[in-house]
Amino acid sequence: MRADLSLQQSPPFSVPARFLVSAPLFGLLAALVLLWHGPEIITHRWTPEILAVIHFLTLGFLAMSMLGAMMQLIPVLMGIIIPQPVLFSSVIHTPLFLGTLSLGMAWLLQIDQLFIVASALLGFSFYIFIAVAIERLLRSANRHATRSMMLMALLALLITVSLGIYLALGYGGQTETFSHSLTDFHLSWGLLGWVLILIIAVAYQVIPMFQITSEYPAMHRRWIGWIILIAVSGLSVEAIMSMDAIRPLAGMIEPSTITAISSAILACCLLIFATTTLWILHKRLRQLPDTTMKFWQLAMSSLILMTSLWALSTLFDKELPVFLLPVLMIHGFAMTTINGMMYKILPFIIWLHLSVQNKNLRTMDRRESQVKVPHIRKIIPEAAGLWQFRFHLLSLILLVLATVFPTWFYYPAALLLACAQAFLLFNLLKAVYLYNIKADELSDAIGSN
Template structure:
């Protein structure tokens, strides 16, 4: 019987009924995003404020990245705070509101219908985020364990709400002029509240716990994590103040340098965890998850170029490159790896939790490692080809890269389905 796997640290304290819908929705969003990318590769030749670009970006950010993180965090939060999830009802409402709102928002952007469709989607997404935020805060407040990981998640959930609420203002600003400037002037603030405040904070907060756990590493350094937490939040607050006060020109590199230093500390944290690991064999899932940490260098280089060229009133292509490296690079790589470290355990517990006697498979046997390797090959090749296509403005490279990314998404969905629909062997 399964008794000793690195996944065993994921104590089952949240019902699979709460968690699995998020994973399924995210998988479908990923395959739709890649399909839209393949059908609309010409957006690379357009300005980044383009209906199809906005639709794909928000589907990747909300439908793919955020939904799977919401699902995983509902499962992992009890592990990180050594407590329990406060409300299953809030978790389910969070899913229902998001699963209804995201398609409406994406459709509104794709058709550039800035009226009822887009506005309803934005309102529902905010309702989902409020449910999630209240659940996180209540769960943490009821827990006796207030460690640094809990603060990462709490701060990230607050930044997520700030992101979606500001996005709601931007949506209504299309028709009601709620803000002093037009919506495009605030895009960088909205985007970086989500990218840095939500994705980066939460991924570092959870990853700093899961990476050592999955590597079975003795390494732990809360002091470094507190430094990372402070640097990222100070940088984001600084960026918002500088950008909204039109003082960005004077100190435009300051927030970037703070985040760069924080990421260097996190990279060193992961390296130390890797060096001090007990389990010497590193599986393919962990390899691609660790690769995602290294892939952060690509959006950072893109951002440096964006900062420089936007000051020179150019660089629209670099903004697209920056977004692509984040959503199809860093975020997708870490999700691909962590999906098959967390999802198999959730399904294993669902199927085999009542079995006391008899042999059961290990969680890693619930998905296909061969399919995972094929997915990784398609993904990495497609990512590089599409990246080259953006840089060279080559349509053949763009189509080839997008086709391989879609192929990787199809294989990912097949492997997720194989895991989710696993049945107990007699």
């Protein structure tokens, strides 16, 4: 990858920070909703309370942090800036934050009009982000696999959001009523398209960079994104065939065969990604203890467990507890990965911005006014990250158990999830506070010139 990049290309600190700090707020909110409502809400998949919890996690935690990370990574890794970054991030962040809250509240308070408000806010935020991000990525001269996979993830996000808005408007009485097959369609594009493809794309960059490993195999980088995209499209065939307009064509293809083949391909991709990641982490060049690596290992183990259970239950036609696979996918894989990456990305961004301002002082021949930039591992201390990891791990174990034995484990699981998210929020806020102190010292030094 050509990398004639400058530290100056990084967007202002507030751009990614507002997204990253907002994410655990929604994680905490999801845990509080679970605690408030009790185990009866996980009796089946479609209770309004569980839909609110799932969307606080997928929109509020996952999408929030993924959009923030993309705003940082597109300029720095792809070498192309997003104009007016502070304004742009406000235009995306505020409606995403309020839209997610509105959507959750629409289910929790059963106010149909809030679905329309949420659809407008989320549609505005996501469609503008997708349009700008795709335009920027297409202009980038970078030809790394991460670029093409980010484009694929954005396409999957576009489909997920469009389906989500259609379904939400159904609750608001604006479109046809709720459809289970369209919901599966929405879920597979969201989790297996947008979330999975983007996490793989970012893993290609951050694992070799921060975990000091070798690169992923070239074949892996070249093909896995395309294969996943095609397989997720295959999963959609059955949902499309169930639509009235297409139903006459249904006899020409056997949708269940396509679904079975697509599921098998996806399962293989998930296992290949997880085992490759575990392997290159195992063979890393520097064998130092590292909290982010524990998050990666946990995430990949969850992905392997989820895929194995999915495959076995399909092969032997056995019913699994309804929330077992979603817990392993959303909390075990996606939230774990993002939580771990936050411990690398946020300190790195803080270091980057303080270094840029120190450099400006050196350029102004004001070396004596520079501030001491803490070592990157001290910005969020390893011990704080490790303790938060332990809470996160315990919350995952208890959530998995709660899907099987809700009466015993539901409340401890929800409580531990709340603790883990509050701890994450505390760690991130402490890092932001440190940045603010140092940034104030620097602006005083520059201002006193």
